[in-house]
Amino acid sequence: MGRQPCCDKLGVKKGPWTGEEDKKLMNFILNNGQCCWRAVPKLAGLKRCGKSCRLRWTNYLRPDLKRGLLTESEEQLVIDLHARLGNRWFKIAARLPGMTDNEIKNHWNTHIKKKLLKMGIDPVTHEPLNKHVSFPEENMHMPPKAGNDVVLNLEDNSNSSTSLAENSYCGESLLLDSICSDKSLINSLWLDETLLNDALWDIAPKVDNINNNIDMGLQPWEDNYAWLLDCQDFGIHDFGINCFTEIESNELHLTMGVEENGHQ
DNA sequence: AAGCTCAGCAACCGCCCTCCT
């Protein structure tokens, strides 16, 4: 017997999300947290499939997303991780705070893939397409191919961060430098552990945003929808990551407190 | 100005994995 569809196909809306739908979904998630996705559309008053809601939330509405193009160093990191992890976009995305797997996947297919092909590198194997091809000097900062030092070192847990630092082909890369200086992040890279995004957010400097928000006289979420949408356009880092997680957890605590009190 | 082509990206589809009964 085949599986049931994830949602009732009848009456389920498809296609681009409207602002109204986004608002409903954001309101619901921020007030109730991420619970059973199957139930979300009903509870949030949306004529959407639960899966579609989850996708919309994780790829677009999540307030901790950093939107915009990848920097040179981030792109380099993606190439590196892809050489090691393959098309495991979720795992790659886990190493790039604020990026989604979909975003990285799209960027890979539209930009990086072409870039590598242009440079004579097979984007799948990371091997030269033609072994005799000589690389122009401008591409000398590209990562060694699979099997070369850096990739081997990536597999070698014992060499730890110093290997990467010593073999860094991307000296000007501030991102890599900052990552290399972070032990927990480096360990996760070596050990192929999927870091929870939440853990990554903790790396960012703490900001006392709840208090700041109050001090700044900011309105509750319901009254600040436009402001939050603006954050998506400018990038979360422009505002300080933790303000959102704290707002969210605060909301959750309030909600849970209400529920717990209700159950007592 | 209109039509065509192509790149970029949001969203969907379907398989797979995990958890629960």
Next chain:
DNA sequence: AAGGAGGGCGGTTGCTGAGCT
């Protein structure tokens, strides 16, 4: 142990806008 349900992930599609003829 087996099967169902739900969620996660990667591949693919299709829409949109920019650039070109």
